Amino acid sequence: MRKKGYTIITTLIFTILFANMLSTQSKFLEGGNNEDTRITSQDLLNHSGATMQTLFPKDLFAVTSWAKKEDVISFQFQTNPLLLIEMWALTEEQWYDMPYDGVLTDDDGDYLGIQLGGNFTFSPTHTTKWFIVLYNPSSYRTTEIYIEWGATPYIIITNPTSGTSLLTESALNVEWKSNIGTWVNIDLYRGNTLVSTLKESTYNNEFETVRIPESCIDGDDYRIKITDNYDDTEFDFSAPFTIQRRKITVLFPMESDELVPFTTFTIGWTSLGVGPSARLRIDLLLNLTHIQEISNQTENDGIFKWKVLTEVNLINHTYSHYQIKIQDSETQKYVGLSPFFTITKERFMRITSPVNNNSFTQGKVMNIAWETDSTSFKVNIRLMRGNTIIYDIEPVRNKGYYDWNIPSSIRPGTDYYIFINATDNSVSSTSQTFTIKPKLKQIPSYNFPLFLISIIMGVAMIWKKKIIKTKTGRLI
Secondary structure, X not given: OHHHHHHHHHHHHHHHHHHOOOOOEEEEOOXXXXXXXXXXXXXXXXXXXXXXXXXXXXXXXXXXXXXOOOOOEEEEEXXXXXXXXXXXXXXXXXXHOOOOOOOOOHHHOEEEEEEOOXXXXXXXXXXXXXXXXXXXXXXXXXXXXXXXXXXXXXXXXXXXXXXXXXXXXXXXXXXXXXXXXXXXXXXXXXXXXXXXXXXXXXXXXXXXXXXXXXXXXXXXXXXXXXXXXXXXXXXXXXXXXXXXXXXXXXXXXXXXXXXXOOOEEEEEEEEEOOOOOOEEEEEEEEOOEXXXXXXXXXXXXXXXXXXXXXXXXXXXXXXXEXXXXXXXXXXXXXXXXXXXXXXXXXXXXXXXXXXXXOEEEOOOEEEXXXXXXXXXXXXXXEEEEOOEEEEEEEEEEOOOEEEEEXXXXXXXXXXXXXXXXXXXXXXXXXXXXXXXXXXXOOOOHHHHHHHHHHHHHHHHHHHHHHHHHHHHOOOO
């Protein structure tokens, strides 16, 4: 009766253990007298657990776990009926290269001994996925084996690495190895400071895609932290990696630039993560206040030619707190601001010569003079009549005067004027009207001697006739 009760209790225990077994993975082997020969493995999703298996003759069973170098994997097992079981430790590579006949040698892994059961430990020689293999060497005996295991709990983050560089709002594939609980938390840190919780209570499947927050600033000391949801003492930090903010950086104007109204200035910028197809808006600020829209739709090509022109009530003053603001037109999330720079008041120029009613002759020199505070190196000088350019003088040094030889081809007239503008377009001026007269006609120089001789001979002849008349009293 006692024996029958013992049998019932034993059966009950095995039934309960089978009901709580974790799922297993099997692969069938050829060879052996038993057609049901198979190899099974149990993944350790937790750092400890228990299961029971039936080991047929020449059959293998393994519990698997990632483990770090010099950590400890402990296990104990019992067989019923008692049977000697070989114990091996294999790396993941060795497990998948295992002989198909199921017979292991020293070249196939670390041999841990052969026992009927008991408590054992194994210290990994390097960090990888390890398989603790229990092998039934018997050719004809089958046994039920109950195994419990315990491994040092850990998390190892394998991605991101120190070479990872990301933009804000981009996806990051977080990868890790662990033998901890079913749920984990994933956080983003900068140095030792929490930036954001990226995933809360996510499944511990050793892979998760997260998104980098838009609010992150540039830095190369960001880290991912993964923590056991049930035990916050179990965690790991990734290697530091880089995050760069999507942004627009204004290169020009710079703080030292002094811009002049009506001149052309090249605004320059670079963008990161904004995209070449983006359309940008450019504005002018004064003391952080918007005062002028420069462009509301320009290409993101890094340059924009701007004719410097402020509001009319500002061009008579010099201010040093202007800024250029560039942002994407669609989302307006990415904004670049230049440093403060200066726009001077409008430049001054006055033509002092020629003046009203001056008269100049073709072929003669006209003195053109002007006064200006423009820093332009050269000026353009044009002879005008109405709205027509009559003569375009090549650019000359902006030194305040220029002596111009009036070409003989210029037609005489009374309504001419001079127009001068700086080559940087900062300033221009118009003179009063003046007259250009024709030059005097002269006898060509090659006829002058003949003309002189003729005059002398004519005078001589007249003088001679007067003498004869005087002597004879009559004109011959």
